[in-house]
Amino acid sequence: MLKQQIKDEIKQAMIAKDQVKLLTLRGLSAAVTTEYVLKGTKKEEEITEEDIIAIIKRLVKQRKDAIDQYTKGGRPELAENETAEMKILEAYLPQTMSREEIKKIAEAKKAELGVTDKSKIGVFVGALMKELKGKADGADVKAVAEELLS
Numbered sequence: 463m464l465k466q467q468i469k470d471e472i473k474q475a476m477i478a479k480d481q482v483k484l485l486t487l488r489g490l491s492a493a494v495t496t497e498y499v500l501k502g503t504k505k506e507e508e509i510t511e512e513d514i515i516a517i518i519k520r521l522v523k524q525r526k527d528a529i530d531q532y533t534k535g536g537r538p539e540l541a542e543n544e545t546a547e548m549k550i551l552e553a554y555l556p557q558t559m560s561r562e563e564i565k566k567i568a569e570a571k572k573a574e575l576g577v578t579d580k581s582k583i584g585v586f587v588g589a590l591m592k593e594l595k596g597k598a599d600g601a602d603v604k605a606v607a608e609e610l611l612s
Contacts, residue, residue: 464514464554465494486547490554493517515555515596522551559598564606567593572610580611 468487475484497517498509525548532541568590577586587607591600 464511465509468494468554482543482546483550486550490518490521490551493521512596518551518554519596522548522555525551556597558602559594561602561606564590564594564598564602565610568603568606568610577611580608583607583611586611 468491472484472487472491475487494509494514494517497513501508503509525544528544529541529548532538532544568586571590571593572586575582575586575589577583587604590603590607594603
């Protein structure tokens, strides 16, 4: 379903002559095809929605890194382009949890694991990420974990 939505929006971007959206979605489509080839699957349908979401997250992370580098390098015009692409890609991601929602789950997991100090923060964050399975941003999870253990 998500793959078909991307194909449809590529057509719409062509008709609307929206070059930024068109190039971004074509890049996403190419990344999905690359994943299909790397997995060595026989049918393109074997790529799941979860795989596509993971690809989109990876592309968003690349855009965030590029924005950071361009900003540090004094190239705001390039950072703006990356920001526009990132916003287009983020539209395809499911809604992530807020810090308050993460904190509720983290407090329960902290009690369950018996973590009391920062020496076991890696185990704590790992267990949280496994439980949340992509429903929350990793940076938010880490920040909440540090806050609870400080």
